[in-house]
């Protein structure tokens with residue numbers, strides 16, 4: 001169902017009025033994890049000032065170590081909802097458990113399925129049954145074919161509002177946290193009719209690489225870019241090394257818009 005052969009025209013996913021995949025670039029910014037109302041509101045303010053609509057933030061965090069911050073859970077979703085209402089934004093947040101979808105649905109606008117859960121088939125089925133758009137991230141070691149099949153799980157249950165997100169894959173290279181598979185973007189665009197985004201934060205794990213990789217994503221035809229922003233990354237409870245502070249975010253966005261203008 002997700003194949004371009006079945007549907008030649010691009011799918012456009014509407015996120016509370018913001019269309020993703022309509023030819024214009026979309027941007028998703030926000031903290032790695034929701035930590036407090038003030039923290040999310042500070043980022044939302046900056047997103048709003050740029051005329052943007054999409055805000056991310058994790059409430060259920062899939063952490064490598066059980067001793068690391070696991071997220072605020074439903075309290076985090078409540079914070080996101082309050083901020084989204086105040087700033088008229090659409091929020092994207094990861095759900096890690098099929099049983100949480102029903103509870104989360106009233107708080108969020110987009111269900112994110114994270115890399116670690118790309119082949120959690122029960123979660124994919126539950127997201128396919130939900131009446132909310134889904135942002136599906138590529139698995140840590142998933143092939144493009146497996147990634148496309150994961151999207152097929154969602155669509156086969158009747159939910160066609162899917163955005164694919166390349167977020168880097170595991171290779172032998174240690175200079176970056178993951179290896180951004182930039183060629184996945186044109187391949188996914190060719191093989192499927194779904195919008196494709198690139199998460200530059202988790203692909204690289206390096207703040208100094210966010211801008212060059214975002215430029216590459218745009219140049220190669222991505223429909224959007226995701227990056228993490230935190231008012232004070234040094235004290236962030238997760239992904240401290242790669243989130244941008246607000247002034248860096250301002251500069252990042254300015255330079256990205258310049259590239260966007262040049263490529264038009």
Ligand code: PEP
Pocket residue numbers: 032058062094113114115116137167199202
């Ligand atoms: C995230 O976007 O918050 C995240 C955990 O990313 P990933 O699933 O790609 O590692």
Ligand code: MN
Pocket residue numbers: 032033201202228238239
């Ligand atoms: Mn993160």
